[in-house]
Amino acid sequence: MSEELEALNTPVMRQYLEVKSQHPDGIVFFRMGDFYEMFLDDAKQAAVLLDITLTKRQNQIPMAGIPYHAMEGYIAKLISGGKKVVVCEQTKSDDPKAKIMSREVVRIVTPGTVVEDNLLSGYQNNYLSLFLAEKKFVYLAFADVSTAELVYFYYPASEHEKIKDTIQRFSPKELLYPESSLLPEFPKDSEIILTSLSPSFFPAKETKPIDTVVHVLDAYLQYNYRQHSFKFKAPRLIDESDFLGLDERTVSHLELVENQNNKNHTLFGVLNRCITSPGKRYLRQRILFPTRNPEMIRSHWDKIEILSGSKKERAIIKTSLAEMIDLERVLARFRGGKASPRDFRGIQKSIQAYEGIKSVLDSIGFSFSSLQKGILSFQKQMETRITDEELPVFLGNSPFLKKGYSADYDKASLAKEKGKDWILELEEKEKSNSGLSTLKIRYNKILGYFIEISRGQAKDAPSHFVKKQTLVTGERFTTPELEEMERAILEADEIIEAIEKKEFDFLVSLALENFSDFLHLASEIASLDYHLSLTECKEEFQWICPEIREDGNMILTESRHPVVEAFLPVGERFVPNSIELNPSEDAIAILTGPNMAGKSTYMRQVAIVQILFQMGSYIPAKSASLPIVDRIFTRIGSGDNLTTGESTFYVEMKETAYILSQYTKDSLIIFDEVGRGTSTYDGLSIAWAIIEFLSKDFPRAKTIFATHYHELTELEKGNGIFNLYLDTYEKEGEVLFLKKVKRGKSKQSFGIYVAKLAGIPEVVTSRAKNILSGLESKKREIKIKTEEPSLFGSLLEAPSSSLTQGEERILKKLKGLEINKIPPMEALQILEELNRWSKEKE
Template sequence: MKKLTPMMKQYFEIKEKYKDCILFFRLGDFYEMFFDDAIIASRVLEITLTGRECGFDEKAPMCGVPYHSSNAYISTLIRNGYKVAICEQTEDASKSKGIVKREVVKIISPGTIMDDSILNNKENNYLMSITFNDTSASISYVDISTGDLSCTFIDRSMLYEEIIKVKPTEIIYSSQTTEDRLKLICDQNNIFLNENSTKYYSTDSSILSKYFDESYLLNVGILDKIEIKYSLIGLLNYIYNTQRQVASNINKINYYNSLDYMCLDVFTRRNLELTETLRSKEKKGSLIHVLDKTSTGMGSRLLKKYVDEPLINKASIQERLDLVDELVKDYNLREDISSELKNIYDIERLCGKIAFENINPKEIINLKKSISRIPKIKHIISNSECIHLKKLSEKMDELSDIYNFINDAILDEPSVTLKDGNIIRSSFSDEVRELRDLSKNGTHLIKEIESRERLKTGIKSLKVGFNRVFGYYIEITNSNLKQFELPSEYIRKQTLSNAERFITLELKEIEEKILNAEEKIKELEYQLFLDIRSRIYKNINRIQLVAKVIAKIDVLISLSQVAYENNYCKPTLNTDGNLTIIDGRHPVIEKLINEENFVPNTTNLNTSDCSICIITGPNMAGKSTYMRQVALITLLAHIGSFVPAKEANISIVDRIFTRVGASDDLSQGQSTFMVEMTEVSHILKTATKNSLVILDEVGRGTSTYDGLSLAWSIVEYISNNIGCKTLFATHYHELTVLEKNLSGVKNYSVAVEENGEDIIFLRKIVEGGADKSYGIHVAKLADLPDEIIKRASEILNKLEQSNINHAPHDFSSATIEAAFTKESVVNEQISFYDTNPLLKEIVSLDIVNMTPIEALNTLYKIQGKAKSMEMI
């Protein structure tokens, strides 16, 4: 084996430090990858794999990408779950002796990406840091592209709900190992769990002083909060150690208590389809899709934050509602502001690019264009009658000094690339102006020198010429040399057969200026641009504050526009526990079927006689839609939005829970019924009297006896132990007897119009319980074969006439009520099971704790026993 080449030795020394990254190794105008990195990259990026002599017996696998177009390739690798270490030449190759010095200048991972081609301008790209304690956890998270930094300290049991709410793209953590559940949460939600983050996760607290003044930290109170401090320190050190710089756009800490916001667990977020649909995982068809009429990326991200974090402080909610109310009432104001907002770029992310020194001249002009709209927006608002909006707009700095500075310095249509020149106005720099004049007027200057030298020497045929070997020269014929005396500053350069060529110091200076003008202009403009960027950098805090106000105005405009277009009402808020919605509508579904075709429904939940509504009626009749719309209307009110209803008086709730639909979690060996019971268990353990609970068809995943018993018991438990506002939809219409047995329980059902064998779902929720399930009617609507419908009807008639509907199997309301009041009936049921061993075995099964395999084996054995029995 040959000795490694110096370059490959350097490569291996650097790669050894970054084993968990794809190393982009700079060679000239390319980033090259070698060995395993090259094999991976060639496959993922679909580029050619070649080889290079490295000192081994075989060539090193190699592939590369042009450095000027590397962002697209890096983004592809990040999307495919890889980290990339950027290794640059850190000295001028022409001035170095031996191998050029190289080092890694940046590590790019999902949470530190800055490339517009991979970032979603409507969503934040959070990097989250977690520090684990015995029973608690502290988390800090930041979007380095916007500088949005938050931190909190929570109970360990709430950690995963907080992760789902924030939904970071990458998680780093302090410990050497982590929980299996954290890995599962990350896998299920497409979050990159950086298991090598401890390498950069330092506990060096000096990093805080690089980002914040001590007075600011004391004011925020972070220094006193040890648990939070260390997750924040770890986060900032990770950014500093991977990005190799302090980012000035990270200059504010949003310290919050998670209890200040309504808590929404993963099931509720998923079931209510707040930001993406349940099936397709797309934004279209979700609540945010209906609400988002924003004009800027900043506004869109803030609106998503509002939906993810509903407020529970009445005064804060009311403040937002009042702002929206002012805009709903003023159509012209909305339109005028919107027209200005549409011309504002993503100022937050432009600040991020300035902070990380990767903004281009075109983007600086976009910042200038955005700033130019601020005075107009303030003027529009100041001329309105909106008191609350005026107070908000007063916080906007017009940034006129920054606008004027950029306008004076940067061309209106500059080059996108920094080193291509055509960036700086000639009026901004005398040197730039002179060099441009030289570049454009070089021929004219040479002619001027030629004329002057003719007058000086008296030689009319003297000429100034140029060639690539000698550059500019003065040529005089031999005959003229004999007649005239030449100036002393003429230096002989070349002898020809009939002439001599001379140079002067002046001519050479002009030559150098002319020939190097273009290159010098580019170098000078580049340096001037860095100075301009640095000056703007120092004002990032001011610009960010303006961006936040613009984002808020954008959100308010969006919410008011949606309210106006869709006939929403301003909700009234209360803390009395009463929830009244008059003619409420589902905000998403009404858009799909048109508002005029949607059947509105009224809801009355209170703390006296109706805290639990048991809703019965056939499937497909609209129970789930109705319950979801109540939850969504409640949530909309808590984010400060108008709601789809004629009137709404909404009680402040601490949490909304939903258990809707059926799903398996086969990766964890959990059946549909196990998932259902797990979700219900979570609700019953966590809900308070101030919560809103939506339960849909609980118990249907098991046998009729088990399901009905569980549903009955769950309603009792909520009534007796929690007392929260609850909508409980069920196909067990036998539960309607609970209205008589439990205070606060009321029966409602979906109205159905029967016409012979046909039914019409009226989609209207009315008082009173249903006494039919209409299952066969629904099957008919689903267009099952007539033969099946006919046979099912025959079987149903026989079952209704047989003993299956009589004691001890009688599931009529009267019999069930008696079963819960008369011990004799219970004893009769027990004796019945004792006489039927197979039934006794089935009833005694512990279904909830069975694995899917155990359940299948048990079912197989029971089937065998049943087949061996004489069937009647």
């Protein structure tokens, strides 16, 4: 046997290997005394991820360790890196002859099942997802263990893109699936942890899909938490017809909740004036899931209107909100056995704050639920028991219960607090009464408390002294009073611990009995916080309340981009713009204009204002009447998907194909530069065909199509297509981008000027101007040549039967030719062909 195998063949390592074999996908924290040790590959991974020292056990086995009391900090690092942690603790062995401690897995910590504060983001949900294929349908469930939320969707199994979009939109930390199922393909750089489940996690008998979902989630949490059970809110089916559909690309393109360059420069960043964590989570959900229910939109506006007229009351409410703790997550910790004494003080303050908020809201006519009887009863139970002093982080660190609640607790607390004083006082009393100067009261773990007197004075010990031990140097005694005092002092900690634990567990169980009422309380606070945030934005940025239209028309007057406007440099003013779209005459806007003129901002602001509207928010505009749309699609930006070998153009076409297959007459579509990823003629042809395709329907989807293909402006001859452009002002070689959208088409792209602004060397931009000038002159030369009657007139008038093949080819190019609309490179090719043909004829 090799030295390495010998090192593994020890009782402890066999124990470790057994645990590891049952949990091959997790890093095992193996408790050994005051440390959690990791071995073999786990140790190698942990050393890198946790920046700890890699050593060796018996000079053979890779090993790394962390102090047990610092476990949560290290787990946080591993979880954020997408790892699972298996916590294996020492336990008492049932075998009295056992030579080593027994060990047992007490918790499996995974990214989707954490409830600890330091492992969670305050304002983001931490979703655990379940993918379940049932016959012709796929069920997707999203559970947040830390808030008890459970929602689910179902789709036809063929809807691969919708399934993938929904998963990516929720961004679950962990996705569960039956080991027999095939999952959608995710990008290789996806941070979602995929966990396959064996049949043991599923119900033995066939059940309804939603019952199967709940069973699987419960079983998985029971497996991870071992001794603790969880329960969710009632599962809620998400009907997509209730919400404005935003696919993952649209959420990313519009930078609704994330921005790679600046995390605050998002719609969430602008709207987030929330004080509470539930409020922040509620805001994020409303951004990602705006409603399609007009009555719900109006109810949001009503609340904003009430709060807007109550500035003084808002200030009082915000002060009270600052006292609220994250009740959803506190209750989740209770369910996971992670309750802390200080949580109860937080709950007390939250209940008191809620009552104060309720009183203020009642005075201004804002509907707000009353506290349920169970919560009020729980509050009284806490007031009866819990000390008014600062509560400890852990039981036993300082008093948890108030004086007067329990006579036994008070007596034990007094003994713990005054025990040393009692001993000193007894020593002084006995020394004074006996006159023995060497009398001392001492303590050791074997004898406990005892009176020690020197050998010379021991013979004079009082009669009530009972001998305990004789030493060379003296005698040790006890007394009935000392024994009673000793019993009170030594039993104090045990009595305190037992009473505190009993009352603590009672309060935890009572809180969980009122679980649903607490969750309702938290949802009321989240909703209020949300409406306060929208009110603050409405007043700070002077937003207005739009009107709801039922005819599909969109009329935005002087609208603004809320994020761009919020972060403008001091002194700059956002240039507002208007738009009118309707399902008939003006459904598809072809938007032209130079780069940097503001096309992307304009298109995005139309989409974002629509989202704000369907969130029930006021909006940045002078006036607005808007329809409710079912989906917003965006095709903006470009980039290779290197992980799947997809080129820029392929990604562009794939996203475009998805839009063209999914949109309806009630959708809003934003296209930016579709077709630019390929050759000019290919791209122009594709863009042209897409616009024609969109224009065929009636009613038509509301569309903004930004492009540099000026030829597309010729489509403004009917079928609901019209032109918009970004205005510019040019003088003495300088260009001012006015950022004002007007009806019509732009004159030119100013690409060379933009290149100059970007820092392209002047020698390059000057050469580019000369090339452009030469190409444009070729257009003029074509015009002159086509107007020469001596040569070309006869060709244009000649019957087709008399033409040669070459003449027919040229004729096709000349007929209907509009010189100013020909791209420069195409003009050059036509000119060369004309010149060749002219020389041949001569």
